[in-house]
Amino acid sequence: MPHLADCRIMSNQEIAPEHYRLTLHAPQIAAESAAGQFCMIEVRPGYAPFLRRPMSFERIFNDGFSILYRVQGEGTRLMAMMSSGQVLNIQGPLGKPFPLNPTYQRHILVAGGIGIAPFPALGDAIVRTLGKTPEIVIAARTERLLLCEKDFRQMGCRVHFVTDDGSAGEKGLASDGLLRLNPGPDCVVYACGPMPMLKAVHAVCAARGAVCYASLEAEMACGDGVCLGCVVESNVEVEYERMVRVCKDGPIFDTRIIRWDAY
């Protein structure tokens, strides 16, 4: 069940240009949260911005959680100026977690840009609850924006870098990096990043017979299934069940149910 809680900022640090890690003291929310879920952050009192901002859990601790965010517009710009000791009102946990399934041999995570955000928590969960070590493709525009390498090395993961400009790792797209890992039916792939990337990752997985779960994004108002503003189109035949809510039915979806030709 989601909570509404005033949470103290423990730290808010720039980890790369325009990218921050914010840690919050939120024992009650943390106790009920799992990798893949998200929270809605009230950036500040008043009506600018009017809506809360959705942010995935990066890591979940006993006494709180961290988020990883990129400065995108006004809301995240205001967040970047906050310092420890300040208080944010948080609604969460929201959405469904990443499904964990022990039957797969290989667990491959594919992150594009800030899409890395939910993966440290997922990596922790795979190591802790399945006793497996995931592999990860970290893709970004350029070397300085490749995030969380240390976190995954500490988990013992194989880390593959891909950059748009070739400044580190392979030059290419996240889906090229995935292909290099030669996924097959013994794999489960978890992907997070921009829609075109997810579409390409889905195409690779479909061609190789791997199951793929993607964390999708949409603009949100309520974050809790009420406003019907955050929908994406699915392949469901029943006409009125075709629009699925990213916040409540997701944000994690089996990519086979999404109608990718719309993106």
Next chain:
Amino acid sequence: MSISLRVNLGGLEMKNPVTVASGTFAYGEEYDQYFDISQLGAVTVKSLSLRPRAGNPPPRLVETPAGMLNAIGLQNVGIEAYLKDKLPFLRKKGCTIIGNIYGHSPEEYAQLAQRLEAEGGADAIEANLSCPNVHDARTARGCSLVAQNPELVRQYTVAIKTATRLPVFVKLSPNVVDIVESAVAAQEGGADAVSLINTLLGMGINPETRRPILSNIVGGLSGPAIRPVAVKMVWDVAKHLKIPILGMGGICTASDAMQFILAGARAVAVGSYVFREPTAPMKIVQGLDDYCRRHGVADINQLVGAMAV
């Protein structure tokens, strides 16, 4: 001092004047996680149509200064699924229910009202004659909403009133030259109250892509940005109507709600702001009680239309 917040909205007894705006509270279940929704004067459900509707393709919403634009397109489960899957929860909670309906003709509205009454699906009907999001913006021009045509408002109201004994509220659009004309038409048609306002038409364009932000191009503007417009419309209508008004548009706090009541609203609905602050409706109930205490008013009805001029 004991304060009475009870109001009678066109025959609907409410234990306090606070309800929620249709489409911003779904069918109540989600927000019951944050507060006991039976404490509200009433719960207004998302517009119900005869058949389920998928609504518009995404993207459907975007934030705007102090508000938001939406083009949901009345996605809803349909009246039968509402009666079967959603209503039992609201009844078990003991909620007073305002059943908001949407149809394509007077007959459909009449059928929806009849069905809700027959199945105990609502304690009052709110007819949404003013949704801006169910027309193709590429071709629509001029008066495409029923609420924009006073003669149609009258006809639709008569049809619904003939079909049910439940109190009937007619929900009006601010996208008109003179909302008083629509309100008078609803009153002539036999409406027991009018609800105002629905969203204001608006749109946004992404200059980089040169494409509209919403897939439907046009959407409805809501939130505190529209509040002054809504308060003025309530005040205008109140001067000319005998039937009561359910006021809404950008209400976030008890002091916002008091503006509507002082302008002439008998009851108020909290809309988009619940997305930001799920407990807002409950806080407003408490805030109205505090207001009455501070001002030494024993009965909130004494404040309806009591703006000092």
